[in-house]
Structure formats: C-alpha cells, structure tokens
Amino acid sequence: MQRKIEVCLTPALINLYTITESIVVVIDILRATSSIVYGIDNGAEAIIPVAQVEECLTYADKGFLLAAERNGEVVAGYDFGNSPFSYTPDKVAGKTVVLTTTNGTKALHLARKAHQVVIGSFLNLESLCSWLKTQDRDILLLCAGWKDQFNLEDTIFAGAVVQQLRSSFVLSDDASVAAEDLYILAKDNLRAYVGKSSHSNRMVALNIEEDVQFCLQLNICTAIPVLVGDSLVALKK
Amino acid sequence: MQRKIEVCLTPALINLYTITESIVVVIDILRATSSIVYGIDNGAEAIIPVAQVEECLTYADKGFLLAAERNGEVVAGYDFGNSPFSYTPDKVAGKTVVLTTTNGTKALHLARKAHQVVIGSFLNLESLCSWLKTQDRDILLLCAGWKDQFNLEDTIFAGAVVQQLRSSFVLSDDASVAAEDLYILAKDNLRAYVGKSSHSNRMVALNIEEDVQFCLQLNICTAIPVLVGDSLVALKK
Numbered sequence: 001m002q003r004k005i006e007v008c009l010t011p012a013l014i015n016l017y018t019i020t021e022s023i024v025v026v027i028d029i030l031r032a033t034s035s036i037v038y039g040i041d042n043g044a045e046a047i048i049p050v051a052q053v054e055e056c057l058t059y060a061d062k063g064f065l066l067a068a069e070r071n072g073e074v075v076a077g078y079d080f081g082n083s084p085f086s087y088t089p090d091k092v093a094g095k096t097v098v099l100t101t102t103n104g105t106k107a108l109h110l111a112r113k114a115h116q117v118v119i120g121s122f123l124n125l126e127s128l129c130s131w132l133k134t135q136d137r138d139i140l141l142l143c144a145g146w147k148d149q150f151n152l153e154d155t156i157f158a159g160a161v162v163q164q165l166r167s168s169f170v171l172s173d174d175a176s177v178a179a180e181d182l183y184i185l186a187k188d189n190l191r192a193y194v195g196k197s198s199h200s201n202r203m204v205a206l207n208i209e210e211d212v213q214f215c216l217q218l219n220i221c222t223a224i225p226v227l228v229g230d231s232l233v234a235l236k237k
Numbered sequence: 238m239q240r241k242i243e244v245c246l247t248p249a250l251i252n253l254y255t256i257t258e259s260i261v262v263v264i265d266i267l268r269a270t271s272s273i274v275y276g277i278d279n280g281a282e283a284i285i286p287v288a289q290v291e292e293c294l295t296y297a298d299k300g301f302l303l304a305a306e307r308n309g310e311v312v313a314g315y316d317f318g319n320s321p322f323s324y325t326p327d328k329v330a331g332k333t334v335v336l337t338t339t340n341g342t343k344a345l346h347l348a349r350k351a352h353q354v355v356i357g358s359f360l361n362l363e364s365l366c367s368w369l370k371t372q373d374r375d376i377l378l379l380c381a382g383w384k385d386q387f388n389l390e391d392t393i394f395a396g397a398v399v400q401q402l403r404s405s406f407v408l409s410d411d412a413s414v415a416a417e418d419l420y421i422l423a424k425d426n427l428r429a430y431v432g433k434s435s436h437s438n439r440m441v442a443l444n445i446e447e448d449v450q451f452c453l454q455l456n457i458c459t460a461i462p463v464l465v466g467d468s469l470v471a472l473k474k
Contacts, residue, residue: 009387013249016385148253150246152411174389177433181422182415196414 032104039087159183265381269341276324396420
C-alpha cells in the first residue's frame with residue numbers, strides 16, 4: 001500500500017482527518033516548533049507542552065523552566081516565552097522546560113491521538129524528512145496557524161516537506177498541492193515571502209525580526225522532537 | 238476606513254469571521270456556483286438553495302424544477318443536478334429551480350447572516366468584481382471546498398477576485414495572499430492547474446470533463462446572483 005501525505009491547514013480542520021495510525025508533524029514556524037527543535041537539539045532533557053498558562057504553574061517548584069507566550073509576548077512572571085534565543089545550550093541543556101504558546105501547544109494537544117507526534121521546523125527539515133521516508137506510515141502535516149486561521153509560514157514549511165517526500169508518498173489532498181506550490185514560490189527568499197504574511201507583520205510590531213530570521217534557517221539542527229507521554233524528547237534514530 | 242478583503246478557505250472556518258456587516262461571495266466552481274450564475278444569466282427567475290435532498294421534495298408539485306447533486310452525481314428521481322448544461326435558456330428561462338448540492342448550498346446557508354450574499358464563478362468574474370468595487374463594504378470570499386476540506390479550484394477563483402480588488406481593498410489575512418499567488422500560478426492554464434486537484438480527479442471519474450471546461454471559462458455571463466430571502470435572483474445593478 002502506498003503511503004499518503006496530507007496537509008491540515010489549521011487545527012480547526014483536524015477532525016477531518018483520521019490520524020490514529022498516522023505520524024503527525026506539528027508545525028508552528030513562528031516560533032514554537034522552531035524553538036522546540038532548537039531546544040531539544042541543544043540538549044534540553046524534555047519540553048512539556050501544556051495548553052493553558054495556568055497549567056504551567058502546576059510545574060513550579062519542580063526545578064523546571066517555565067515558558068509562556070500569548071499573542072507573541074512572554075507572559076509576565078515566566079522565565080521566558082517562545083523566542084529561539086531562550087533555548088540556547090547555556091539555558092536549556094539538561095533542563096526540562098514547561099511551555100505554553102498561543103497556537104503551537106494547542107495543535108500539539110489536538111494531535112495526541114496520532115500513532116506518533118513529531119515536531120517540524122526549517123531548522124530540522126532535512127533530518128525530519130529523511131526519517132519520515134523510512135517510516136511505513138501515512139503522514140499528516142498539521143499547521144498550527146494563527147488562532148485557527150491559515151498562515152503562510154506554516155503552510156510553506158508543509159510544502160517543503162511535501163516536496164521532499166512526494167517521490168515516496170501519494171499526495172492525497174489539494175492542500176498538499178497548494179502548500180508545495182507556495183513553497184516553490186517562496187523558497188528562494190523565505191524571509192521576503194513570509195513578509196507577505198499578516199502574522200509576520202505582527203512580528204515586526206513585536207520587534208522580533210531576529211527571531212523570524214532565525215526560524216527561517218535551514219537544517220542547523222538534526223534533532224527530531226517526539227511526543228512521549230506528556231513530554232517532547234529527542235527521537236532516538 | 239479602508240475596506241478589507243478576506244478569504245475563508247473552507248466552510249468549516251466560517252465562524253472565525255464576523256460577516257454581519259460584510260458582503261460574502263460564495264464560491265463552488267465545480268459546479269454549483271458556476272451553474273447558478275449560468276442559470277440566472279439565462280433567465281431563471283430564481284434558484285432556491287436548500288441544504289438537504291429531502292427539503293427539495295417539499296417544493297414538489299409547485300411547478301419548480303428540482304435539482305439535487307450528491308458526491309458529484311444527480312440524485313435519482315430529480316430533474317437534474319448541478320451540471321451547467323442543465324441550466325441553459327431552454328431549460329430554465331422563467332423557471333424557478335430548487336437546488337441542493339454537496340458543498341455549495343451548505344456554504345450558502347452558512348453565509349446567510351451576512352449583510353449580503355452573492356454568487357461568484359469564473360463565468361461572471363469581471364461583472365462581480367466591478368460591482369464589488371462600488372460597494373462600501375468589507376468582503377469575505379467563502380470557498381465551499383469539498384466536504385469541509387480546502388480545494389484548489391475555489392481557492393484560485395478567490396485569488397482571481399483578490400487580484401482584481403487588491404488596489405481598492407486591504408488584504409487582511411494570509412489566505413488572501415496565498416489564494417492570489419496560487420491564481421497567478423494557475424491563470425495561464427486554469428484547466429491544467431485544476432488538473433492537479435483531487436476534486437478534479439473525481440470529476441474525471443464522473444466523466445464530466447465538459448462541465449469542468451465549461452466552468453473555467455471567463456466572463457461569459459454578466460448576472461450576479463444575490464440571495465434575497467430564501468432565493469437567489471439576479472442582482473439589479
């Protein structure tokens with residue numbers, strides 16, 4: 001049986017897909033899944049995604065780092081948010097981070113019933129695709145979007161994965177065709193293309209251009225975070 | 238205040254938009270809204286969209302034509318389905334058609350609370366855009382999709398409208414950027430591009446290539462169907 005690949009453009013559409021036997025790749029390029037990949041690659045022991053800011057607090061006093069982002073900003077009183085620059089080796093190596101974000105952790109929770117949940121970003125694109133090719137499973141690329149809306153940066157990343165996998169998989173929905181075509185338009189200058197995005201404009205307003213640039217780098221990490229129980233840890237390849 | 242334009246990629250996302258003060262353009266290129274435009278342009282007095290096949294039957298014995306399509310085929314016992322060739326002047330002029338389709342009529346019902354609901358297709362693209370430019374309202378382009386999934390043909394039509402309106406409106410979401418870019422990729426050969434679509438493959442299986450070709454013609458109609466009460470009638474411009 002030929003494996004299929006599909007793209008779910010926003011978490012609001014997840015119920016249209018049967019995922020219990022599939023691998024779901026969660027995508028929140030700006031910035032949650034980029035930071036998760038970077039953090040795990042830099043030796044974080046685990047990153048625990050939680051849906052609510054309040055849930056983070058239940059992990060206080062356990063020696064964990066607490067990270068909370070809402071509407072693009074660090075929530076007051078937390079160690080940090082979802083900027084990748086908070087996930088450097090000196091900050092996270094050997095540590096466990098409890099993380100909640102506007103879109104990414106919500107998408108992660110919706111994906112839980114999948115056979116396996118892994119984390120994608122441009123930072124680990126090559127490593128992720130190489131591994132996916134070796135798996136005998138259908139794949140759903142789940143874009144976290146922005147508050148249930150379609151967004152450009154998650155979609156073009158999904159398209160990048162589709163392009164790498166298309167020779168080994170069947171493209172079974174129109175969203176994967178569109179995502180790949182948008183990626184092909186974007187790939188020679190990802191930053192300029194993401195600049196067309198309304199979300200990117202929010203990023204400019206938040207003064208995090210460095211984060212955006214960082215998250216659009218290709219293949220600077222090899223780690224593939226995978227959900228095991230309640231925690232994201234490094235996949236053993 | 239500058240008017241904005243947004244694209245809702247599937248009916249499953251309609252609740253993310255505030256439409257009470259907006260004009261909603263319902264789009265179901267293959268084939269419901271193409272046939273509705275063609276039918277109204279050919280002098281149908283009204284087309285009454287209903288959500289359920291059974292609802293059509295309540296209009297029996299009133300002298301109406303009954304049209305029902307499910308999964309691309311005419312429902313047994315009905316006068317016709319949603320092939321545009323059933324909406325020629327000899328069949329529909331002066332008549333009222335009661336119509337239910339898999340996706341298009343569902344999208345229409347979801348759009349009802351808008352300030353105004355009009356029908357778009359490649360057949361009336363130019364006429365529709367000219368009229369929209371004269372309206373002092375925000376616009377939502379609502380793609381009917383396929384069973385709540387994103388589809389390529391409705392999205393590229395939305396992109397064609399975005400391209401025509403972008404100088405007079407603000408693009409306020411990423412979906413409108415993506416739709417326009419996909420349209421630009423598709424526009425020199427709409428049929429080939431729609432051939433990349435999974436829905437189009439269903440069309441091939443249903444042996445309705447002529448319908449697909451017909452629905453991708455540009456500007457052969459000037460009518461703009463508008464929802465008045467329960468009926469779609471010709472907009473008086």
